[in-house]
Amino acid sequence: MDKNPDKGYIALLGWSLNAVEAAENFDRRYIVVAPEWAEEYCQKHGIPHVPWNFERLNDRSLEIAETLKEMGVDVAIPLFEETVEWAGAINSVLLDNPRLYGQSLLLRDKALMKRRAQLGGIRVGIFEEAHDKGDVIRFLKRVNQTLLKLDGDPNDPIHLKAFDKAGCLGHRVIRTPDEVDTIPDEEFPVLMESHLDGWEFAVEAWIHDGKIAFLNISEYVTLGYSVFVPASPELERYRPQITAQIEKLIKAFDIDFGLIHPEYFVTSDGEMYFGEVAYRPPGFKVFELLERVYGFNAYQASMLVFDPKSTAEEVAAFFPREVEDAKCYAGCFGVYPRRRVVSRLEIPEEVEDDPYFESHELTPPMEETVTKRTAFGTHWGLIYFKGDDPNRLRELLKHQEELDFYV
């Protein structure tokens, strides 16, 4: 697409083909900042790029910011959890706003994040940092004492998460002290949280000029397995409360622009508990689902709200009306092999023949023995469904958990 020099010049941090494609089809100039292995591909296809290795921030961090500044880049967008603090560091230079770097660090550390949320008057569960297994056992006991459990009563579980990993990576559920032994020492330190019974959901909110430009609610069917958008009417009826929560979050974290992706629990009495928030596109291909449902490209939406040169009118014209303009419900299911030994990919006929089935991204197994999942782990690929009835879609996504895709 022809690029408009009056609009912002955007750097994409991290390699995502979908993001590049979106940028290519958008009217902003862009440049991809990606590891060296992407260089050959970029050259072959004429994709503007700067090679950069996103290791931990170091002395050279300023170098990439200066390079981009010299090129005339206006803003950097993080595409992955690992590039969030890079974006903070770079944008603090590009936008001459040192506060942005501190903000990005808050958004990268789950413990700091919770404290800041708590300070902002947002409800969070009980949480603590653990440095060794002893900390975990103590926390497990204390949480359950608080819940007035007697010895012998089944414990309420606690959740362990890595401080700085995306989504379900490193996420474990611990119910008994015995299970603590299964945690490898190298995973510490971790964040521990009490378990919240309730309906878990996620939000993707595009923020421009400190205000919500578009707010999507993603309904989880089973955490780590399935999600669909827009949320069912049962969850959407909480939209006013959810919007209020997001506004609190914007205030607490002092967010002026960008895409945030927080997770919440809503308990049976309608109370919202904050889980965590990420300053990057969500995993599980929610962007793709949104495009199926609303027809707008969510990467372009991010470029729009990040771009300091975007006007309020342009932003308002870009986004459709939430829920009202949705053409259908779209969801996806992450497949994990259920057997220990698998030899081939075989999509069950009932799945393929379902009228809601759209497509899949599964590939034949690379090896026959399935690695035992320790934490939540990574799925082997997604299956996409879409249809008009959110209840049927939810049922269908739930039902997938009982099926074998690898046999």
Add this chain to the structure above:
Amino acid sequence: MTTNRHMHEGTPPADEEKLPRLLANLDEATAMLGEARDFAKPGKLPRVLDTARRVLLHPGGAAALEVRARALEEAGVFLGSDWDSPQYLLPSLTTYSLKSPDANTVVIEALSELRLLAVAMGDYLHPLVSAEQAHHYLTQVMALNLWLLFSAPSEAERETQGRLARIPRYLFHHLAERIGYEHIIDQLIEEIWRILQQRPIQVEAVKQMITQIAICQADPAIDLGTSGQGADRLVSSLYGPTRACREDPGLEVYRQRLASMDNAALQGEATGFARAMHDTGLVSPYHPVLLRHLLDHGDHLITEALGLSSTGRDCLLCYRELAHALIRSAVHPATPQAVYGLALMLERGILYQPPVAPAMWRQLGLPLSEWSQARLNLAYGDAVSPRARLLEGVLCMLGLPLGVGQGNNPTCQSARALSMWAYNDPDYLLQMVAWAARDDEIVMHFEGQPISSMESSGGVAQSLPMDLDPVSLIVVPHLDRIYAEMGRRCIGREGDPHRWVNPEFHGWWSGRGFRINVDVASGQLHELDVFLRHFYASYHPYYNGNQPLIHPQPAGIAVTDSAARFIGWHAITILRVSLDPTDVMRVYFFNPNNDSGQDWGDGVRVSTAGNGERFGEASLPFEQFASRLYIFHYDPLERGELANVTQEELNRVTGYVHRSWGANRVPAADLQADSGHPNPGT
């Protein structure tokens, strides 16, 4: 919500509802692929292929995709793959892709066929293929995959492909309905004749195709129209070549009929069989029954049954005992081709060479090692003894030295050596067979040093080849190891190892003079002009004092595909150089590849019949042959005049080289203008 539950557990909706929904899904996916930037297309392709797969699983799916073929191609389904150049697609490769366990391979092949169908039907004007080309290609594809039309999935297909095995079948029924069965059968018949004209030793695949045709003809459900007429000779040569077995009565009935025949009737049977055999190169299982019966009825009838000329008859009469012993030992209904091998061996007169007849007697009594017996049984079953099976192979190889094929193995040098010995040095071949089959060891010498096939480590082939004729099956593994060992002993020498290996491996007659036109280190062309002048001087009768080639000579060619792109180096034998019936100077050569009739691109089509070729010979006009040659041997003492070849002629040859395998190998100094970075050698 319980009302929805049955939707995904109970009966799926009927097909009539499903197909339109799938097609809508496919159209959407195709549009997304079409709109995507080139670099993003690979990400959109899986959904298109997967949806197309589901469409193809419906009986009406192929028809729906034929209509969409153009949209699919324009969206970029074939982009970056071989299918993107339909003008170069090889029909023979479809047999592999359609049987692939990989769904995407099957689907893209099916889509390509449907696209060509749309082209052939005139619905899609394709920039790269014409309707006639597409039609021709599709008929070949169907002829090669006839089994898909007429047989249910085999156990192997079910195991590797599962539900996928339905796709090629639905596809082919659609293709056959649109193109017409009559085209397929006629094409198939033509193809069979083309292969048989090369007189291969292994005829099992051809027999299967003929059987398929016979089944089609016998099936009242298949209307062949006026097609399939040309199949009669083929079918009858296998199933009923003579009056007494016309209706394929079974061997036992035929044997009884023979018992009550008088001499005149036997004479009729004998000539009938002989005619069928020499017409086609195929031998009916009834033929051995007659031949064994005739052992008690005088040599005149045996001569008739073998269809011998006066040369062959003299040889038979001279070596009567041996011939009878060979018939008794080697000729059985399960080894019918032995009859043809025997007939042609007698015709060649090689029994008159003093060592050959005694060597054949050794072969008759040769004890086989357990390993040899096991290999023969494994490859051919145990309908006859391994010794009879090997004897059949020996007769066929001596009768049809140019019918040797390397199978699907990288052992062209070994196949070439066997063929060369059978052609030029038959008693040496028999010696090799004896060593390999009896002793499990062959010892050859390389520059005075013995090389044992037992002691050498690996050969060129990674696994033991099985798809070979009996002699190759036993001998090739030994030769392959020795050949590879000779190569290993040349490591560190400057230049191409064939210079030393070829003469030591093949025989003293391989010229010690050696020319190569590729610089081994850089892969660039090297002194092409001088190379060609030498070749003309050594081989072309106009430049070598009209001296016909005396011994078969090993040579190396750069094989190119139908688009003239380099595929690999290949070993062949130059047999003779002479004028063809239209007075064009041609090189006649042996290609150990199983089918010599190949299109090497840029107008270079290897001919196997119709240009003066003998059975099994391939030929090209001298210039075209020279353009694919990269290694040859010559006798340094019998070199012709170098200066006489006109520059014009050399330029023509050089043009062929530069337009094909030499395109990326022209050294920088030879370039008029910079035409890109030359590739390093292979």
